[in-house]
Amino acid sequence: MEERRSISDIYGGRLALQRRSYSPSCREFCLGCPRLSLRSLTAATCAVWLVAYGLFALCQNSMVLSTAIFITLLGLLGYLHFVKIDQETLLIIGSLGIQMTSSYASGKESTTFIEMGKVKDVVINEAIYMQKVIYYLCILLKDPVEPQRVSQVVPVFQSAKPRLDCLIEVYRSCQEILAHQAVTSTSP
Amino acid sequence: MTKPHLNMAYRKVNGHGQSITSKPSHTNCGIHLLRRTGTHNICMVSDFFYPNMGGVESHIYQLSQCLIERGHKVIIVTHAYGNRKGIRYLTSGLKVYYLPLKVMYNQSTATTLFHSLPLLRYIFVRERVTIIHSHSSFSAMAHDALFHAKTMGLQTVFTDHSLFGFADVSSVLTNKLLTVSLCDTNHIICVSYTSKENTVLRAALNPEIVSVIPNAVDPTDFTPDPFRRDDSVITIVVISRLVYRKGIDLLSGIIPELCQKYSDLNFIVGGEGPKRIILEEVRERYQLHDRVRLLGALEHQDVRDVLVQGHIFLNTSLTEAFCMAIVEAASCGLQVKSCEYQVGGIPEVLPDNLIILCEPSVKSLCNGLEKAISQLKSGTLPDPEKIHNRVKTFYTWRNVAERTEKVYDRVSREAVLPMDKRLNRLISHCGPVTGCTFALLAVLNFLFLIFLRWLTPDSVIDIAVDATGPQGAWTQQYSFSKKGEDNKEISESR
Numbered sequence: 039m040e041e042r043r044s045i046s047d048i049y050g051g052r053l054a055l056q057r058r059s060y061s062p063s064c065r066e067f068c069l070g071c072p073r074l075s076l077r078s079l080t081a082a083t084c085a086v087w088l089v090a091y092g093l094f095a096l097c098q099n100s101m102v103l104s105t106a107i108f109i110t111l112l113g114l115l116g117y118l119h120f121v122k123i124d125q126e127t128l129l130i131i132g133s134l135g136i137q138m139t140s141s142y143a144s145g146k147e148s149t150t151f152i153e154m155g156k157v158k159d160v161v162i163n164e165a166i167y168m169q170k171v172i173y174y175l176c177i178l179l180k181d182p183v184e185p186q187r188v189s190q191v192v193p194v195f196q197s198a199k200p201r202l203d204c205l206i207e208v209y210r211s212c213q214e215i216l217a218h219q220a221v222t223s224t225s226p
Numbered sequence: 227m228t229k230p231h232l233n234m235a236y237r238k239v240n241g242h243g244q245s246i247t248s249k250p251s252h253t254n255c256g257i258h259l260l261r262r263t264g265t266h267n268i269c270m271v272s273d274f275f276y277p278n279m280g281g282v283e284s285h286i287y288q289l290s291q292c293l294i295e296r297g298h299k300v301i302i303v304t305h306a307y308g309n310r311k312g313i314r315y316l317t318s319g320l321k322v323y324y325l326p327l328k329v330m331y332n333q334s335t336a337t338t339l340f341h342s343l344p345l346l347r348y349i350f351v352r353e354r355v356t357i358i359h360s361h362s363s364f365s366a367m368a369h370d371a372l373f374h375a376k377t378m379g380l381q382t383v384f385t386d387h388s389l390f391g392f393a394d395v396s397s398v399l400t401n402k403l404l405t406v407s408l409c410d411t412n413h414i415i416c417v418s419y420t421s422k423e424n425t426v427l428r429a430a431l432n433p434e435i436v437s438v439i440p441n442a443v444d445p446t447d448f449t450p451d452p453f454r455r456d457d458s459v460i461t462i463v464v465i466s467r468l469v470y471r472k473g474i475d476l477l478s479g480i481i482p483e484l485c486q487k488y489s490d491l492n493f494i495v496g497g498e499g500p501k502r503i504i505l506e507e508v509r510e511r512y513q514l515h516d517r518v519r520l521l522g523a524l525e526h527q528d529v530r531d532v533l534v535q536g537h538i539f540l541n542t543s544l545t546e547a548f549c550m551a552i553v554e555a556a557s558c559g560l561q562v563k564s565c566e567y568q569v570g571g572i573p574e575v576l577p578d579n580l581i582i583l584c585e586p587s588v589k590s591l592c593n594g595l596e597k598a599i600s601q602l603k604s605g606t607l608p609d610p611e612k613i614h615n616r617v618k619t620f621y622t623w624r625n626v627a628e629r630t631e632k633v634y635d636r637v638s639r640e641a642v643l644p645m646d647k648r649l650n651r652l653i654s655h656c657g658p659v660t661g662c663t664f665a666l667l668a669v670l671n672f673l674f675l676i677f678l679r680w681l682t683p684d685s686v687i688d689i690a691v692d693a694t695g696p697q698g699a700w701t702q703q704y705s706f707s708k709k710g711e712d713n714k715e716i717s718e719s720r
Contacts, residue, residue, distance in 0.1 A: 050686040169344035
């Protein structure tokens with residue numbers, strides 16, 4: 039079962055939410071960010087080149103221009119490889135754990151897996167972020183020594199930053215699966 | 227990319243997992259409540275809030291709690307204290323925003339009039355605030371919030387907690403700023419009539435928009451306990467910050483004089499400050515180590531334990547808008563004696579038979595104290611329990627909240643000044659130079675607000691889930707449960 043929807047992020051931009059339900063205890067949420075637009079790429083390149091030409095006009099040194107070429111190329115590569123995230127996926131399997139995958143624009147993927155035994159809860163929290171106060175979804179991890187305490191908070195959908203309505207939807211699904219898991223694990 | 231502040235206290239949005247799911251079913255009842263009582267969404271702004279300790283802090287906290295009890299939605303905005311930044315919930319869902327703004331001087335934030343607008347606007351919009359209530363004229367953040375709220379067209383209330391002089395340079399400057407800040411504020415609350423007079427003069431206000439609502443004490447925290455004190459000697463208690471304004475120089479004058487006269491007289495001094503060295507010198511010079519005890523800084527919960535050890539409470543403040551300390555002392559059943567000064571609000575605080583007032587001079591204070599001691603020895607002083615029962619009825623927070631609510635009701639019916647009238651008011655009220663400067667700043671602030679609205683329109687800002695108020699998730703969840711569970715929930719969130 040697959041469902042596709044367009045939602046908005048905290049800046050008012052568009053995001054694509056894909057929801058796949060494989061079984062009652064296994065669901066996947068996929069948030070796709072818009073691709074790198076030609077406009078912002080052009081703007082960034084132009085800015086670097088204009089500064090470089092300004093410096094060149096002042097000091098008449100052609101080194102400036104070659105540096106500018108390297109800065110643009112390396113900057114673009116670095117941005118695509120380390121910063122720009124195209125898609126973020128949250129896969130939750132009741133009996134196994136939670137997996138978060140972010141795929142970068144260059145094709146690189148980074149995956150974090152948290153086994154169910156370590157997950158204490160999934161909650162929505164508020165934080166002050168830049169000049170905003172936003173809601174975000176996060177996973178609370180159990181302290182291995184004291185199971186009642188929380189050792190770490192892992193934020194989900196860090197780069198997409200969807201709005202509260204989307205978070206509540208994901209949150210409810212997660213809670214359903216967690217509750218289902220709690221029932222099955224206590225019964226023999 | 228910057229991560230959200232992860233080191234702030236994590237907190238579930240609604241305490242329990244399922245509460246968001248259960249929320250819509252209560253909406254109808256919420257709207258019904260809203261119609262019946264006409265509740266407000268109030269935002270308290272001040273630089274001073276817990277964990278910092280003081281009168282303003284406890285005033286804001288107690289007032290908010292009582293307003294929540296009356297069904298209003300209340301949030302508090304303050305600046306970050308060390309590691310305490312982000313959003314926290316206190317008892318009965320009181321939400322506190324600790325904003326990461328730079329602290330300049332004496333726990334007050336720096337002000338540029340503009341840099342706090344994006345965050346404050348975001349909070350006002352997401353919490354759907356209708357009334358901004360700022361506290362304390364020393365707080366730069368409170369004035370900033372007033373300025374922004376007026377730009378955004380929200381109703382504003384200001385509470386002044388302190389008295390000022392008129393003579394020296396610093397007070398002339400602060401008075402000018404206060405004039406600017408208060409000239410277009412909807413309503414001002416003062417804690418005593420003296421303070422009202424002072425504020426009206428300082429800020430050149432129309433007295434009709436200034437109300438007097440005194441502070442209150444929690445009488446259950448300050449109960450007398452006559453068995454704790456040693457009746458073989460007479461103990462005089464002084465609790466105040468040891469600074470010039472509290473008259474510590476007078477205190478250092480009367481301690482040796484009275485100690486020579488009465489052999490059974492002891493002093494207990496609680497508090498910390500730059501003038502402590504004077505008291506230590508006096509103690510050293512007259513060899514009074516066993517009779518004058520300096521306790522240093524006291525936690526608020528320890529104050530009562532110190533108060534009940536004494537027979538007489540001495541307050542030497544030179545100026546005080548509303549002296550909380552003497553009400554607390556009287557509530558503990560002590561005979562209060564205080565220094566009267568021309569611009570003090572002390573005389574109106576307690577009835578004459580509970581307090582002895584003196585001129586601020588060593589001689590007059592000694593006479594007053596001798597009178598109190600002779601009364602004590604002859605046994606004509608009223609019983610501590612009786613004093614407590616009388617004082618208990620004078621100042622309660624519920625009463626304060628009721629009266630503040632009336633101010634809110636009145637303010638919410640008033641119209642907020644539109645921009646052109648506001649500019650006129652600024653220019654005509656605050657003198658040509660200051661008025662024009664601040665009118666220009668107001669225009670700039672308005673343009674900045676338009677820019678911010680273009681950058682992030684109000685429709686993009688998520689409406690926050692209410693913790694308190696008619697549709698408060700917290701109130702609905704816990705109104706029928708025991709208080710103990712509440713406390714557990716809070717200690718979990720810490």
